[in-house]
Amino acid sequence: xxxxxxxxxxxxxxxxxxxxxxxxxxxxxxxxxxxxxxxxxxxxxxxxxxxxxxxxxxxxxxxxxxxxxxxxxxxxxxxxxxxxxxxxxxxxxxxxxxxxxxxxxxxxxxxxxxx
Amino acid sequence: xxxxxxxxxxxxxxxxxxxxxxxxxxxxxxxxxxxxxxxxxxxxxxxxxxxxxxxxxxxxxxxxxxxxxxxxxxxxxxxxxxxxxxxxxxxxxxxxxxxxxxxxxxxxxxxxxx
Numbered sequence: 617x618x619x620x621x622x623x624x625x626x627x628x629x630x631x632x633x634x635x636x637x638x639x640x641x642x643x644x645x646x647x648x649x650x651x652x653x654x655x656x657x658x659x660x661x662x663x664x665x666x667x668x669x670x671x672x673x674x675x676x677x678x679x680x681x682x683x684x685x686x687x688x689x690x691x692x693x694x695x696x697x698x699x700x701x702x703x704x705x706x707x708x709x710x711x712x713x714x715x716x717x718x719x720x721x722x723x724x725x726x727x728x729x730x731x
Numbered sequence: 732x733x734x735x736x737x738x739x740x741x742x743x744x745x746x747x748x749x750x751x752x753x754x755x756x757x758x759x760x761x762x763x764x765x766x767x768x769x770x771x772x773x774x775x776x777x778x779x780x781x782x783x784x785x786x787x788x789x790x791x792x793x794x795x796x797x798x799x800x801x802x803x804x805x806x807x808x809x810x811x812x813x814x815x816x817x818x819x820x821x822x823x824x825x826x827x828x829x830x831x832x833x834x835x836x837x838x839x840x841x842x843x844x845x
Contacts, residue, residue, distance in 0.1 A: 650833055659735075659821055659836040667831055705774065718764065718776035718787055719823070719834060 618643045622706045622722035629696055629729050637691040637725045639680075639706035647708035649673075649682055649689040650719070654703045663691075663704070701729045733758065735824050735837035743843045749810040752840045756803050756824030762786075763805040764834065765797060768819040777820075780805055781827070812844045 623638045641647065648667045652660040664673030669684035680691045689706060706722040736755040744750050756763050764787075765777040776789040780799035797807045803824075809816055819841050823834035 648831065652836075659737075659838045660823075662833040662835065665833050712787075718779065718789065719766075719774075720776075721774040723773050 618647070618708065618710060618720050620706050620708055620720055620722035622704075622725050624723070625703075625726035627725060627727045629727070631698055631729055631731055632695045633729075635691070635693040635696045635700070635727065637704055637706075637727070639689045639691065639722060641687050641689065641706075641708050643687075643708055643710055645710050646684075647710045649680070650707045650709070651678070651680055651689070651691050652705045652707060652721075654705065654724070656702075660705065696727075696729045698729050698731055701727060703727070735822055735835050737820075737822050737837035737840050739840060740838065741841045741843075743845060744812050745845055746812055746814060748812050749808065750812060750842060752807045752809075752820055752822075752842070754805045754807070754822030754824075754837060756805070756822075757835055760824040760826055760835075761803055762825045762827055763799055763803065764823045764825075765805070765807050766821045766823065767791075768821060768839070769817075774821075777807065809842075814844050816842065817844045818842060 619642045621640050650665045651663040653663045664675040666673040666682035672681045678693045703724045703726045705724045707719045710717050738753045762781045764779040767775050779787040783799045794810045799805045819839045821839045822837045825834045
């Protein structure tokens with residue numbers, strides 16, 4: 617079945633460090649890919665998305681490129697801030713007949729940024 | 732514009748009781764999905780409603796049910812609560828399934844079953 621695998625956390629970084637969170641997927645078709653972020657006590661916020669191969673999603677300094685050949689969608693940020701401390705979820709959604717199916721999430725990666 | 736509103740934010744129920752959670756989507760959004768989040772199982776899809784019809788369903792027992800009203804507001808019901816139903820329940824809305832634009836999530840309802 618369709619699945620998303622992301623690196624385990626917690627990932628602990630110093631402020632201004634480079635962040636990479638690996639995400640790979642298995643899907644029977646051509647999914648749309650997403651990164652969501654969850655801050656403590658809150659719901660999920662869409663961080664960025666990509667809907668086809670080679671698309672690059674970007675937002676708030678975060679970037680991820682849809683790599684069909686490696687079935688990957690790794691999240692990167694060049695210089696993290698303490699406020700980036702959160703749990704990050706990689707997810708996919710597949711078009712089924714004429715409607716989009718559920719979001720399939722990875723397990724989440726906790727990121728802790730220290731001053 | 733207003734986001735996705737879930738009520739209540741927190742709920743404590745006793746085993747065996749039933750509970751109803753509410754979700755008001757973003758105005759104009761016709762698709763509402765529900766997810767359960769637990770530390771052990773992560774984020775799991777419950778069901779999706781579109782124009783008052785259940786369009787997709789996850790792998791949960793029949794104790795979990797939902798419905799959608801003509802104004803796109805949705806409710807989720809869990810009957811005969813079990814301790815394992817304690818979780819954060821998240822509602823997400825989108826125009827027509829989130830594949831192209833993503834889903835917008837609410838802040839969730841934290842359900843504790845004692």
